[in-house]
Amino acid sequence: MKTQAQLIKGTLWIHLNGRTVAVDANQGRKSRKKGAGGSSDQINAPMPGKVTKILLKEGSVVQPGQAVLVMEAMKMEYTLKAEIAGEVESVSCSVGEQVVLGKTLVKIKPEAKT
Amino acid sequence: MAKFSRIAIANRGEVAVRIIKACEEMGLETVLLHSEADINSRAFRMATKTICIGPAPTAESYLNIKANIDGALAGGAQAIHPGFGFLSENADFAEAVQKAGLTFIGPSAESIRSLGDKVHCKELAKRAGLPLVPGYQGENQTVAELIKQAEKIGYPVIVKAAAGGGGRGMKLIRDSADAAELIESAQREAQSAFGSPKVFLEKYLDRAKHIEFQVFGDSTGNVIHFFDRECSVQRRHQKIIEEATSPSLTDDLRRRMGEAACAIATLGKYKGAGTVEFLLQDGEFYLLEVNTRLQVEHPVTEEVLGVDLVKMQILTAEGNFVHDPKLIRSPRGHSIECRIYAENPYMGGVPSTGLLGRIEWPEGPGRRYEYGFSEGDTITSFYDPMIAKVIVWDESRSRAIQKMIRVLKDSIVFGVHTNIPYLIEILSHKEFVNGTMTTRFIETYFADALKEPELTESEKKMIESAMAELRGSPLASDPTTTSPWASFWRGV
Numbered sequence: 001m002k003t004q005a006q007l008i009k010g011t012l013w014i015h016l017n018g019r020t021v022a023v024d025a026n027q028g029r030k031s032r033k034k035g036a037g038g039s040s041d042q043i044n045a046p047m048p049g050k051v052t053k054i055l056l057k058e059g060s061v062v063q064p065g066q067a068v069l070v071m072e073a074m075k076m077e078y079t080l081k082a083e084i085a086g087e088v089e090s091v092s093c094s095v096g097e098q099v100v101l102g103k104t105l106v107k108i109k110p111e112a113k114t
Numbered sequence: 115m116a117k118f119s120r121i122a123i124a125n126r127g128e129v130a131v132r133i134i135k136a137c138e139e140m141g142l143e144t145v146l147l148h149s150e151a152d153i154n155s156r157a158f159r160m161a162t163k164t165i166c167i168g169p170a171p172t173a174e175s176y177l178n179i180k181a182n183i184d185g186a187l188a189g190g191a192q193a194i195h196p197g198f199g200f201l202s203e204n205a206d207f208a209e210a211v212q213k214a215g216l217t218f219i220g221p222s223a224e225s226i227r228s229l230g231d232k233v234h235c236k237e238l239a240k241r242a243g244l245p246l247v248p249g250y251q252g253e254n255q256t257v258a259e260l261i262k263q264a265e266k267i268g269y270p271v272i273v274k275a276a277a278g279g280g281g282r283g284m285k286l287i288r289d290s291a292d293a294a295e296l297i298e299s300a301q302r303e304a305q306s307a308f309g310s311p312k313v314f315l316e317k318y319l320d321r322a323k324h325i326e327f328q329v330f331g332d333s334t335g336n337v338i339h340f341f342d343r344e345c346s347v348q349r350r351h352q353k354i355i356e357e358a359t360s361p362s363l364t365d366d367l368r369r370r371m372g373e374a375a376c377a378i379a380t381l382g383k384y385k386g387a388g389t390v391e392f393l394l395q396d397g398e399f400y401l402l403e404v405n406t407r408l409q410v411e412h413p414v415t416e417e418v419l420g421v422d423l424v425k426m427q428i429l430t431a432e433g434n435f436v437h438d439p440k441l442i443r444s445p446r447g448h449s450i451e452c453r454i455y456a457e458n459p460y461m462g463g464v465p466s467t468g469l470l471g472r473i474e475w476p477e478g479p480g481r482r483y484e485y486g487f488s489e490g491d492t493i494t495s496f497y498d499p500m501i502a503k504v505i506v507w508d509e510s511r512s513r514a515i516q517k518m519i520r521v522l523k524d525s526i527v528f529g530v531h532t533n534i535p536y537l538i539e540i541l542s543h544k545e546f547v548n549g550t551m552t553t554r555f556i557e558t559y560f561a562d563a564l565k566e567p568e569l570t571e572s573e574k575k576m577i578e579s580a581m582a583e584l585r586g587s588p589l590a591s592d593p594t595t596t597s598p599w600a601s602f603w604r605g606v
Contacts, residue, residue, distance in 0.1 A: 003576050003580075004472070004474075004526060005580045006471045006472050006528045007584060008468075008471040008528060008529050009468075009469060012577075012580060012584060013471060013472075013528035013529065014576065014577055014580055015526045015528070016573050016576065017523050018522060018523035018524075018534060018535060018538050019534075019535050019567070020526075020527065020528070020532070020534070020535075021569070021573075021577065022531070023577060023580075023581065025581070025584060046461065046462075046464040047464045047465045047466070047467070047495065048465075048495045049465070049495050052302065052306075053302070067295065070299070070302075072306070073465045073495040074456075074465045074495055074497060074498055075172075075282060075307060075497065075498050075499075076282070076350070076465070076499070077299060077302070077303050078464070079299075101467075
């Protein structure tokens with residue numbers, strides 16, 4: 001089948017034999033939506049959805065892999081975990097809040113190297 | 115005997131479309147009971163009449179019993195089809211529908227209570243002498259008690275919502291360290307998805323296959339089965355690929371499991387379409403649960419038997435359907451269904467939402483598509499991420515697999531990411547091809563996120579030329595060749 005493409009709201013979608021690639025039409029780079037990766041010292045919403053539980057408060061000590069908050073989208077629960085050790089610097093969402101993709105939910109102050 | 119002229123649909127998406135199609139074939143009008151968020155959907159455009167029953171959150175619309183009944187009455191329907199999910203297995207809803215003078219298209223409230231409640235169903239099965247997986251189904255729902263029971267059963271243990279279905283409110287506990295967190299999470303999901311936090315525990319069988327039998331009780335209460343399906347490819351306890359018939363059953367097993375399925379459905383005085391689910395391990399089968407509704411994967415049964423289960427459901431509700439022994443046939447060929455989810459396979463399957471662009475489901479013999487959205491519709495974060503089902507039929511299992519891979523490669527969905535690349539990987543895997551996969555297939559062979567393949571040089575060139583064409587650059591307009599972007603669409 002011929003390759004096909006379509007521009008939707010600034011993203012170019014291209015169909016390549018069973019694979020679909022989304023490219024940011026302004027930059028020409030593969031569209032990595034913000035928050036998908038994020039940096040390791042903050043937890044961003046990987047999808048639009050609702051915050052259902054916040055497990056740690058500001059000032060809490062956190063370990064890598066520790067569950068920090070729980071989100072719900074499309075009827076499924078997703079537990080978001082810390083990538084690094086440190087201390088919860090700020091929590092910028094509340095339980096029940098509907099958040100957009102890529103919103104920063106929690107910032108973590110990395111553990112000081114000794 | 116009732117005669118319907120208009121049927122209300124208490125559901126959305128591809129299932130609503132499926133029911134509308136059956137109604138149209140039978141000359142019946144439809145009333146779609148929808149939320150504010152589903153105005154841009156295929157079912158909305160197809161239904162004879164549409165009635166908005168509330169805002170987007172499911173508790174205020176699709177799960178609101180009163181709103182659904184009021185809508186059906188206002189729309190002039192004589193019956194309500196609940197589809198699957200939402201209120202389809204809710205006995206209170208079935209009862210309220212009857213009280214309002216409408217017909218519930220499905221089993222009686224009594225049947226739903228005795229078979230649909232997983233805990234009650236197991237007691238019934240015990241009486242019928244059906245083998246069960248060891249577990250805890252007690253009334254004590256404190257986290258401490260549940261942990262104690264889990265230790266007694268021995269890890270790994272699976273915790274499930276008593277009123278559940280569709281893989282929601284289900285968590286696998288591997289050891290005591292995660293028990294509290296996972297039990298609480300299952301209770302929360304159970305509460306939010308089914309309105310009850312009640313859960314039960316079951317020993318997790320680690321090499322099991324998931325086999326189910328489609329049962330159907332006619333208007334006289336005579337139950338027969340329409341053979342089996344295998345649904346072993348599951349992720350997060352949600353089925354992704356289903357097939358009919360199962361590649362794992364011997365004639366003897368098929369006969370014994372079919373008899374057991376009919377026995378429990380008969381005991382539950384079952385009318386209409388239902389499914390008896392089993393786990394099969396080391397040649398032994400155990401009753402898992404009974405689904406007192408039509409299932410997402412019903413098309414694979416329809417494809418191998420040439421029946422229309424939704425039509426049969428409606429006729430049964432009218433009091434008009436009796437099994438014809440002369441017509442009861444054997445399965446022919448093989449059918450596979452893949453569920454297409456709006457999610458990013460390269461990012462651990464996180465849901466993907468957005469405005470849909472071009473959608474293309476390539477037609478051909480032995481191909482069937484069930485979908486609820488088209489170009490210009492929006493996929494929101496309020497509902498299930500399943501946006502479509504692709505079903506194929508062919509003479510043999512290996513041909514059906516081959517056909518499915520081709521069909522998936524040719525299907526186009528723009529605007530949201532889908533699990534199509536993930537499905538292609540699974541269908542190509544040797545365990546799947548050999549039919550030896552178990553319910554642990556995905557966790558054994560696939561990481562949570564599929565590794566994104568590098569773009570080849572020619573693919574990179576294609577993307578560059580698409581970008582160039584987009585900008586109207588001379589690079590793209592080589593007058594000597596036909597542009598590969600003949601069907602390039604200029605945005606929405």
